[in-house]
Amino acid sequence: MEVVKPLLYILVFPGFLFQFVFSTYLEWMDRKFYARMQNRRGPLYTGFRGVLQPVADILKLFFKEDIVPARADRFMFSLMPILGLAAVVTAGLYLPVWLFTPYNSFEGDLIVVLYLLSLPSLVLFLAGWFSVSPYSLIGATRVLTQLFAYEVPFFLALLTPAVVAGSWQIQKIAVYPWTSGSWWVIGIQLLAFLVALLTLQAKLERVPFDIPEAETEVVGGPLTEYSGKKLAMFRIQKDILMLVGSAFIAALFFGGFPGGLWIGGLWLLVKTSIVVFLLSVIRASFARIRIDQIVTFSWKYLAPASLVQLLVVLILKGNGVL
Template identity: 45%
Template structure:
């Protein structure tokens, strides 16, 4: 085992620093696209990086009456979970750094930790806006995580594997599953937006209602780490949906083209719809999204059972 080379892969490329940089680039692209759709100029290319550097340089204030250890650890766990999940995903169209049977389940669990950490961060404070944001975050977690996971299970059933690399290889050699499983693709895209709390599913952090939601009491490096973690999850989510539903990712060119097109779709949806109330966000999608995903899974199981 070449230890220096392994560390290079984990810390620099294609993981670690490269993944963080790519997350900042995709955040800028998302904000820029939404601004253009709304007839605004949007941020300059270095704005996300400048925001992170500014937050890292600021003092981190720990509010009175909170568990200081938990307050400090939660953003670190959130970023670590997202970075660990990236080890199982074909980032930049390359082979995953670490692949094993069942890594799809592990990756989905790790991606859920970001939302759990955000909810716990809000519940750990005495601020009323943070508590409301935490309640909304955890409520939305159950409404969007389940349909998103069910949507990713469709390609897994067709590939006959729980290994992300094998599902990606199956998607490359067959008709794009966005054609054969359009409902699953739609549920996956909307589920990803809800999971990341992107508009119109941003009720948990609605600035005009509850300041910054669960993260209202966070500042400095804690807030920066949460933002970095969400950017990493954006890249991982786009990668998984592209790999499963849009013909797989076999090289860097396919990775860039497919994930950017998918980002264009999500940016368009963000611009088209106004923010939904939390009851609309939860009630409508939990009933509709989960039901559609389950119906498609039932059809796929029958399809596979008869060997069609």
């Protein structure tokens, strides 16, 4: 049993299988929300109301021809999708789920997760760089530029709940509103939550921050040359990144799993769905902004906003309110 348990943990729950299933479900939900906001129906036919459509899309990609450009670095080109997927799945292992507390929680895991969540962007940059095509190169440089724009506000925003809870352990931050009995801390972190939401959108490269992949401008950015299995892996990576990102934001800002396995699990589903819903709303209501606009936007508004939030929390903390 002791051998099987870690394997189960990595491969089934909360490892790859759980993440894959949950993330495709979230993608379906996102697509449904997005479609309804645009007066469309969204996926309809595969499975119950099209819930299996994302899986079908990914499966289809797996059966497509896999082309590696002649001038690309074959090894790096093939390595990148695996590396990116590994990074996000590992980050997902630190999701504060109730069952496996001893395995996945230690003081400072928040920093590990933040690091692991930065990796996909670097992977995307390298993927574009090693594809050697004009669109991939432009996309790759945009990935990096955008990374510099959103990463700092993202870190600052996620620092706020950590400061409130006085811990670097996701588990402890998540249970803080319950253990301390002060529910209202969720309310005072609203600004940080908004910043985290917007920067997560930028991390996921979705409208209005889908600058690196902007289909109408640079075809597919770093992913232009990818096809078949490798593209499918990037798709899974993106889905899981959305799951992990929204689940973390939900855990850090909404508090974690009260009331045991079932209610806690349900609460995880509900709060993650709420974050995804908010992400879809953002996606539906804006146009894609330009690369110079996102840099200005994050350094002019997002970074100061998260600093202000941090200051408020520190002052409250210093005065013994928290």
